[in-house]
């Protein structure tokens with residue numbers, strides 16, 4: 154699908170309409186201008202500037218180290234590449250947990266300094282006051298329940314969440330609270346498919362799944378995982394659409410041998 158100037162921008166309202174007519178929402182992460190431009194032109198609905206940038210861009214083990222300034226740098230680059238899709242930015246760890254005023258101030262910086270359209274934050278009841286305050290200021294909020302990587306040291310592992318009845322009930326309650334607070338969508342990460350189906354059918358707003366089965370209203374993957382740039386991360390839920398790591402290694406090896414053998418540049422590649 155090619156995108157021209159007449160193509161209308163996707164809004165949170167568009168996503169709601171997509172859910173109403175049963176059209177699935179395709180979301181990917183992006184962290185820079187060039188990939189955002191390609192994904193947008195390919196027709197992606199939503200780009201998430203995820204705090205997974207901490208892992209895939211900066212090489213950290215968790216999402217905790219990335220700062221608000223770093224998220225703003227990635228997000229402003231993505232916004233410059235995104236002509237049609239909705240751009241959602243993660244509030245990083247430490248930028249909203251203090252209190253709702255801190256959450257709002259971090260959101261205002263993201264909105265002013267990046268030009269993005271919405272923010273995402275992790276958690277349910279415990280972040281509800283912040284969610285309400287951000288939405289009251291006119292900024293759309295996407296929730297995130299299930300495996301919430303900013304709490305990795307509380308969970309201890311990245312295994313499937315909400316398999317037990319009590320946790321599943323809390324997740325359903327949190328999803329209801331987030332919807333009532335005005336969230337336009339909720340990411341459901343690594344929970345049983347049946348639970349994700351129950352939540353998705355009980356909510357009016359769209360759910361976006363990652364490792365949450367096929368009954369969510371949309372899906373999201375981390376771009377480095379689906380393009381095969383990362384090689385070591387192969388969870389069951391991941392479908393890898395390309396082996397970019399192999400392709401890049403091959404190209405770089407060819408370049409190295411061309412340079413070493415004096416085959417690059419040739420006569421047509423010089424002035």
Ligand code: KIV
Nearest residue numbers: 182203204205340373
């Ligand atoms: O940071 C991220 O990439 C995310 C997705 C996994 C949903 O939050």
